[in-house]
Amino acid sequence: MIGVGPGGPRQITLEAVDALGRLDAVVLLDKGESTASMRRLRTEMLERYAPDCDVLVVADPPRDRHPSDYATEVRRWHAARVDAIAEAIAALPEQPGRDRVVGFLVWGDPSLYDSTLRVVDALAARPDWSVHLSVIPGVTSASALTAAHGITANRIGEPVHITTGRRLPSTPEAVAGNQIVMLDGAEAFRAAARPGDEIYWGANLGTDDEVVISGPVEQVADEISAAREECKRRAGWVMDIYLLRSPDVVEGT
Known part of the structure; x- marks a missing residue:
């Protein structure tokens, strides 16, 4: 999990650049045309620092922005995200003799008002998954x-x-x-x-x-x-x- 700063491609750390270079694949959540320029910023980072990794574009599940029960709706949304991401990662080809390195690019820092850590924890909790998590902090x-x-x-x-x-x-x-x-x-x-x-x-x-x-x-x-x-x-x-x-x-x- 790589914190990539608030948006500028030069605001990522040297540690993040090193981590990007080790990726086999990266998960990008696609929120539609309204955020196409955000997707373009992340794509530019990958083209610069991880040109050989596979890009798994996952459609972000729909979310009720004005629910009667906020916590319940967020948990439902996160569960749908986990299912979609797990399906994309499971489709990657096996690499005999070594683990696959899959990255998530997180705006800012993964610890601050971001759900990706919870999503990865849910992936790791699946009975047929074995996950080792490494977190690279980012500029908030x-x-x-x-x-x-x-x-x-x-x-x-x-x-x-x-x-x-x-x-x-x-x-x-x-x-x-x-x-x-x-x-x-x-x-x-x-x-x-x-x-x-x-x-x-x-x-x-x-x-x-x-x-x-x-x-x-x-x-x-x-x-x-x-x-x-x-x-x-x-x-x-x-x-x-x-x-x-x-x-x-x-x-x-």
């Missing part, structure tokens, strides 16, 4: 965001809270000063921000379509909305992340 969108803005994620002595847009309204007060928010397609920051809160926002980081915006939420919220729509129109997709920062605590105090 969180670190790409702070680098793009030239800031630190926290001020002196303060915690950083990493959450999703869906969970943003329930952030505990004790960690609300510096919130890194992922997976916020509904722009939850509009309702969650307090007067004076600042936002450091970025989309499609590390790619040619990168956009960054910062400022007080009440001043830049509409600009962020317009930029999100423009990213989707131009690139066909948008992966954005932001740091929501409260001014209540003064750095150094």
Whole structure:
């Protein structure tokens, strides 16, 4: 499992390059034409670093984006993914005398809001499968965001809270000063921000379509909305992340 950063082909590590060179095959989940440019970015990485490996394109099973029971729907979706991926891997030709090395390219880092580790754990749990897992960490969108803005994620002595847009309204007060928010397609920051809160926002980081915006939420919220729509129109997709920062605590105090 190889973390390949938030999108830029030069944001992968030397360890990731070495791992790509050892692959016999790689699994690419295909989410349709709306994410064709994302598929192209991964294909470019493979052409550069793993030109001889087989590419297993697996259609991502459909998912209910607004289920009545979120956890149950995600588990059903993951199980369907496991079945589809297992079928693709099982079709690979046998290699007598050695194991097959199959890779998964994971946006950002495999440990942070990504389901691929759970999928591979489910593959390993199958009675007729023997799996040895190796994880190569990657540049996260969180670190790409702070680098793009030239800031630190926290001020002196303060915690950083990493959450999703869906969970943003329930952030505990004790960690609300510096919130890194992922997976916020509904722009939850509009309702969650307090007067004076600042936002450091970025989309499609590390790619040619990168956009960054910062400022007080009440001043830049509409600009962020317009930029999100423009990213989707131009690139066909948008992966954005932001740091929501409260001014209540003064750095150094």
